Amino acid sequence: MSRAIDNVKQCQSMAEVRAGVNALDDILVPLLVERSGYMTQAARVKNDEGLVRDEARIQAIVDRVRPMAEAQGGNPDLMERLYRAMMECYIDYEHQELARLRAAGLAPKDDSAGSAA
Ligand SMILES: O=C(O)C(=O)C[C@]1(C(=O)O)C=C[C@@H](O)C=C1
Numbered sequence: 001m002s003r004a005i006d007n008v009k010q011c012q013s014m015a016e017v018r019a020g021v022n023a024l025d026d027i028l029v030p031l032l033v034e035r036s037g038y039m040t041q042a043a044r045v046k047n048d049e050g051l052v053r054d055e056a057r058i059q060a061i062v063d064r065v066r067p068m069a070e071a072q073g074g075n076p077d078l079m080e081r082l083y084r085a086m087m088e089c090y091i092d093y094e095h096q097e098l099a100r101l102r103a104a105g106l107a108p109k110d111d112s113a114g115s116a117a
Pocket residue numbers: 039042052053054055057058061086087090091094
């Protein structure tokens with residue numbers, strides 16, 4: 001099986017290093033934008049500020065990506081830190097998107113059953 005780490009080219013200069021990084025960012029940025037689109041979907045489907053952060057799902061994602069990173073010749077601890085930091089940013093964005101959707105007319109979930117006041 002070919003591993004991602006084996007695709008890294010031996011570099012003699014920082015220009016080569018940065019060309020390699022830029023080429024990967026060209027792939028990563030569209031994927032991260034696409035991932036952010038699912039935060040908008042999640043905001044609309046959950047429609048509840050209290051549900052945006054889901055610790056069980058965060059842990060499940062970490063548990064999934066650590067072995068994936070290892071299989072690709074990467075460092076699982078680094079991947080976990082990247083994913084946890086990235087998901088914090090996406091959680092902020094999901095809150096932002098829920099507020100935007102509410103301002104645009106998304107009705108808050110009916111809380112009459114749970115509201116005491
Ligand atoms: O799966 C969800 O519930 C999401 O909202 C997505 C996502 C993520 O994958 O970044 C973001 C917030 C949650 O805390 C868990 C995961």
